[in-house]
Amino acid sequence: MTNSNGKLSEEKVFKDPVHSYVHVQDQVIWELVATAEFQRLRRIRQLGTTYFTFHGAEHSRFNHSLGVYEIVRRIIDDVFRDRSFLDEEERLLCLCAALLHDLGHGPFSHSFEKVFHYDHEEFTQAIIVGDTEVNRVLKQVGDDFPKKVAEVIAKTYKNKLVVSLISSQIDADRMDYLLRDAYYTGVSYGNFDMERILRVMRPLEDQVVFKSSGMHAVEDYIMSRYQMYWQIYFHPVTRSAEVILSKILHRAKQLYKENYAFQTAPVHFISIFEDTLTLKDYVKLDEGIISFYFQMWQDEDDAILSDLCRRFLNRNLFKYVEFDPSTQMMKMMELRTLFEEAGIDPTYYLVVDSSSDLPYDFYRPGEEEERLPINLLMPNGEIRELSRQSEIVDAISGKRRTDHKLYFPQDLIETLPENFKEKIKEVLGI
Incomplete structure (x- = not known):
């Protein structure tokens, strides 16, 4: 039952281990959660192959999407009580964009995207404006409402304050995934004082700023993000699983192109391999399908x-092993030759994987990836960029960290004839 203003007659809640409860008062949100496209997110893990390293990391994009929605709901309904800068439609726009921001993620998310050169944000927008259940629910608000939600996802919506709640260097998306991923992996790195951050948030024209009295909570958030990337997201064991996953997909595509006779035909992959993937095909993909193949x-x-x-x-x-592409390419060439001579295909069994992260950056106009800075509101009303005020953040601001690893099957190397085995191990330094 709904009221004439689009509100549920009774508030619904989801029990959540991170936020305690996720509160739903709006009919459109309740109906969006029930759509087939949103329910699909239950079947896609939030952290891809991380469960190989941290066995608790089995949580889904569904969990995370509800969490991002709840943080945004708290910000606009509780923190920004005086919402003169947001009318009711823009309030719903914030909530819907938060809920749907990851709708286009594929199975094993980023690995899948890298192999097939897809962009989950483009698929998110396509689902929102396409012939989908999600689109039909959003149109109940207004014919152009799906387009506006897609613009928020694309970061092109005219009200940049709305965009910044979902996508900035300190937004609801990042706050939820740090806390949620820390909870499910069982680590403490991602924990920070979100309650304090919410208390010091202030809307100012087209951006969210933070009272300078809460700077230390923001510093804590930045450092939590830094630690989570290097201790969890870029963990070398997780990356090993991603390397193998990527190589499976590459091999299957290569075999299909060569007209290999599969015992189990890659039915769900054919449109991908032939570059004819439709939205209807895409939303059928989930991790259960991939695992079956x-x-x-x-x-x-x-x-x-x-x-x-x-x-x-x-x-x-x-x-x-550690690997530096700038100084060790001769080693890589020598290893490739040795692998080929030993009958191990280096295309699939000798892989350099690189991870890179920029934990925080100030605004650099004109750069390919322009980052909105985090701004502090000083007691005198002045606005100051975070790294100009914080020595901790200044120390890592603009500093990209990159890590390279060389992956190989040690078990296969151990089965090789002694002359190959010892030579390969000597070059690898193991």
């Missing part, structure tokens, strides 16, 4: 595909 492909006649699938499913991952 990996399970079946263990029995394929192609030795590489079957081996990689067994490795992924049974967590028989590649080992790694």
Whole structure:
């Protein structure tokens, strides 16, 4: 039952381990959660292959999306009580964009995107404006409402304050995934004082600013993000699983192009391999589908595909050593030659993986990835950029950290004839 103003006659809640409860008062939000496209997010893990390293990391994009919605709801309904800068439609716009911001993520998210060169934000927008249940629910607010939600996701919506709540260097998306990922991985790195940050948030024209009295809570958030990226998101074991996952997808595509006779045909991948993927095809993909093919492909006649699938499913991952592409490419060429001579295909079994993160940056106009700075509101009303006020943030501001690893199957190397084995291990330094 709904009231004439689009509110539920009785508030609904989801019990949540991070925010205690997720509160829903608006009919449109309740109906969006029930759509097929949003329910699909239950079948996509938030952290991809991280569960291989931290066994608790089984939470889904569904969990996270509800969490981002709840943070935004608290900000606009509780923190920004005087909402003269937001009418009711823009309030709903904030809530819907928060709920739907990850709608276009594919199975194993970023690994899947890298292999097939997809952009989950483009698919999110396509689902919102396309022939979908989500689109039909959003149109109940207004015919142009889906387009506005898509513009918030694309960061092109005219009210930049609305955009910044979902996408900035300190936004509801980041705040939820740091707290949620820390909770499910069982680590303390991602914990920060979100309550304090919310208390010092202030809307100012087209941006959110933070009272300078809460600067230390913002510093804590920045450092939590930094630690989570290097301790969790870029963990080398997780990256090993991602490398194998990527190579499985590459191998399957290569075999399809070569007209290989699959015992289990890659039905759900055909439009991807042929570059004819439709939105209808895309929303059918989830991690259950991918895992089914990996399970079946263990029995394929192609030795590489079957081996990689067994490795992924049974967590028989590649080992790694530190690698510097700028100084060690001769080593890489020598290893490739040795692998080929030993009968191990280096395309699939000798892989350099690089991870890179920029924890915080001030505004640099004209750069490809312009980052809105975090601004502090000083007692005298002056606005100051965070790194100009905080020595801690200044120390890491604008400093990109990059890490390279070389991955290889040590178990296969150990089975090689002694002359190959010792030479390869000597070059690898193991």
